[in-house]
Amino acid sequence: xxxxxxxxxxxxxxxxxxxxxxxxxxxxxxxxxxxxxxxxxxxxxxxxxxxxxxxxxxxxxxxxxxxxxxxxxxxxxxxxxxxxxxxxxxxxxxxxxxxxxxxxxxxxxxxxxxxxxxxxxxxxxxxxxxxxxxxxxxxxxxxxxxxxxxxxxxxxxxxxxxxxxxxxxxxxxxxxxxxxxxxxxxxxxxxxxxxxxxxxxxxxxxxxxxxxxxxxxxxx
Ligand code: G3P
Numbered sequence: 001x002x003x004x005x006x007x008x009x010x011x012x013x014x015x016x017x018x019x020x021x022x023x024x025x026x027x028x029x030x031x032x033x034x035x036x037x038x039x040x041x042x043x044x045x046x047x048x049x050x051x052x053x054x055x056x057x058x059x060x061x062x063x064x065x066x067x068x069x070x071x072x073x074x075x076x077x078x079x080x081x082x083x084x085x086x087x088x089x090x091x092x093x094x095x096x097x098x099x100x101x102x103x104x105x106x107x108x109x110x111x112x113x114x115x116x117x118x119x120x121x122x123x124x125x126x127x128x129x130x131x132x133x134x135x136x137x138x139x140x141x142x143x144x145x146x147x148x149x150x151x152x153x154x155x156x157x158x159x160x161x162x163x164x165x166x167x168x169x170x171x172x173x174x175x176x177x178x179x180x181x182x183x184x185x186x187x188x189x190x191x192x193x194x195x196x197x198x199x200x201x202x203x204x205x206x207x208x209x210x211x212x213x214x215x216x217x218x219x220x
Contacts, residue, residue, distance in 0.1 A: 001174070001175045001179060001180065001181065001182060002023035002024060002052075002180060002181040002182070003021055003022055003023055003181075003182060003183075003184070003189065004022070004023060004024040004025055004026050004052075004053070004055075004161070004181055004182070004183035004184070005022055005024075005025050005026075005050075005183070005184065005185075005186060005189060006025075006026045006027075006031070006163065006165075006183040006184055006185050007025070007027075007031060007185060007186050008025075008027045008031040008032050008034065008035045008042060008046065009034075009035060009186070010035075010045060010046070010049060012186035013025060013046060013049045013050055014049055015186070016050075016186065016189055017049060017050055021189075022050055022052070022189075023052045023053075023181070024050065024052035024053035024054060024055075024079075024181070024183075025046055025050050025052070025053075025054045025055065026055040026083075026105070026127070026161070026163065026183040027043070027046070027054075027055060027056060027057065027083075028057050028083070028107070029057055029059050032057075039056075039059075040072075040073070040076055043056045043073070043076050043077070043080065044076055044077060047076065047077035047079055047080065050079075051079070052079060053079055053081045053103070053125075054077065054079050054080050054081065055080075055081045055082075055083045055105045055107075055125075056073045056076070056080050056081070056082060056083060057082075057083035057084075057085075057107065058070055058073070058082065058083065058084055058085075058093070061087075061089060062089055063089040063090075063092035063093045063096070066084060066089065066090065066093035067093045067096050067097060070082040070084065070093060070097045070102060070104070071097070071100070071102065074097075074102045074103075081103045081104065081105045081124060081125065082097055082102055082103070082104050082105070083104070083105045083106075083107045083127075084097070084104055084105075084106055084107070085106075085107055085108045086106050086107065086108050086109050086110075086114045086117070086118060087108075090106065091106070091117055091118070091121045094106055094118065094121040094122065094123055095121045095122060098121065098122030098123065098124070099122070103124035103125075104121075104122070104123050104124055104125070105123070105124065105125040105126075105127055105161065106118035106121070106123040106125070106126050106127065107127040107163070108127070108129065109126050109127055109128040109129065109143075109147075110128065110129060110132070110133060110143070111143070112143065112146040112147055112150055115128060115143075115146075115147040115150065115151075115158075115160075116150060118158060119151060119154075119156040119157075119158040122158075123158045124158065124159065125158065125159045125160075125161045125181070126147065126158050126159070126160060126161065127161045127163040127183075128140075128143045128144055128147055128160070128161075128162065128163065129163050129164035130143070130144060130162055130163065130164050130165055130166075130170055130174070131164035131165060131166040131170065132164045133164075134166075140164070140170075141170070141173045141174070141177060144160065144162050144173075144174055144177040144179055145177045147160050148160050148177050148178040148179060152178075159180040159181055160178075160179045160180050160181070161179070161180065161181040161182070161183055162174035162177075162179040162181070162182045162183070163183050165182055165183065165184040165185075165188060166185075166188065167188060167191070168188065168191050168192050168194075170182075170184075170188075171184060171188065171192060
């Protein structure tokens with residue numbers, strides 16, 4: 001499973017990269033706006049930090065301008081994946097951009113039917129939003145299970161990117177469901193490390209070692 005960071009914050013990206021476990025980045029207009037820097041310049045900086053797929057979302061609603069913006073975004077760096085919304089216009093843009101050989105991440109996917117449409121349009125990635133479905137009383141993970149099953153049935157090449165992941169459980173369940181990619185906020189990636197038995201075990205190992213071989217370093 002690939003781990004993507006769902007953030008446009010450069011410090012968070014640098015930390016994730018230093019751990020060696022970040023395979024790519026997803027951004028959306030909200031995340032980009034939060035950082036307050038010019039869009040294309042910001043995407044370029046992200047590409048300099050993370051060597052992997054970097055999703056940059058179009059901020060247009062009609063297919064013509066989406067296609068034009070998508071082509072410009074794709075020129076920023078070879079790793080840029082253009083993100084289009086799962087609307088009729090977005091799918092029209094996806095078909096056109098995919099036809100040009102530009103990789104598209106179809107976002108705002110909330111049903112299996114929408115995911116089939118994205119695959120048929122030639123999407124490189126589809127992004128079903130788990131947490132936002134949970135928010136309105138559905139089980140978001142059921143959608144990931146349905147899409148991975150359907151894509152397997154037909155051998156669709158589109159990768160399933162479980163998005164809107166809010167907890168380590170979401171990440172584990174997406175992996176169990178066979179999601180190709182999980183994108184998560186930095187906080188969730190950080191939480192994946194945690195286990196009290198790891199901390200307890202390490203503390204004991206250090207204590208036993210120092211008892212026999214040397215004194216524990218004096219506190220400064
Ligand atoms: O980038 C799309 C998605 O991951 C957003 O997550 O938590 O805002 O629903 P969230």
